[in-house]
Amino acid sequence: MKLWVAAALLAATPAFASDCILDNCADQRPAASSRASAPDDAGRFRPRGTAPSGDFDYYLLALSWSPSFCANGGAERSRRQCAPGANPGFVVHGLWQQYARGAAPPCDGGGLPSGVLAGLGDLYPDEGLARHEWRAHGACSGKSPSGYFADVRAARDAVTIPPELKDVRQSLTLAPLDVQRAFVAANPRLRPGMMAVTCPRGALAEVRICLSKDLRDFVACPEVVRRGCFSQSMVVPAGR
Known part of the structure; x- marks a missing residue:
């Protein structure tokens, strides 16, 4: 996709007051209750006060570029992920329910069973992230913990990481469009209007x-495309 096509897509998309940074999305839909989760009549997990289970339009798979996370304070939060020599590259940040016009209502689920976490x-690169993703997203999916994480695994496995971005040993300077083209080339059914690259602070953060x-x-x-990064260039930090 040429840059002028991307710009046209942006111009054609309605503007909304909400915006997203990672999985923190402001949306006009009502927020979910903070009460504990419980199974519904079909045995599916749904926090009380949230929208009915399965009430969303599509999933958003967020793949985080681990070297950027580690370079911006992540090493203090996830020593395993950011350990010298780990170099995990892209890692799963989350699988999030989305409406056509914004993120699904916030979820406030319960704890994650240790048997599933194991x-x-x-x-996931860190147990704390897995717990957070269950509370914030999985518990509202209408599935059991094992069912939700089976979906996360299936989503991750459905996406092929471009060979040139699997093992980056020297920092690169690329345009977000270059990363997008690499993913489109590696995934024949993927199109530019089905993904976005984010680059806060001028560095690759995520592919969504x-x-x-x-x-x-x-x-x-x-709407996801509209919130992507369209800078002329960004840094792709190398792994440790």
């Missing part, structure tokens, strides 16, 4: 890819 070491609720297809998500 099987997530290869999916939109997937159907059944995780079988990539889907168009103009």
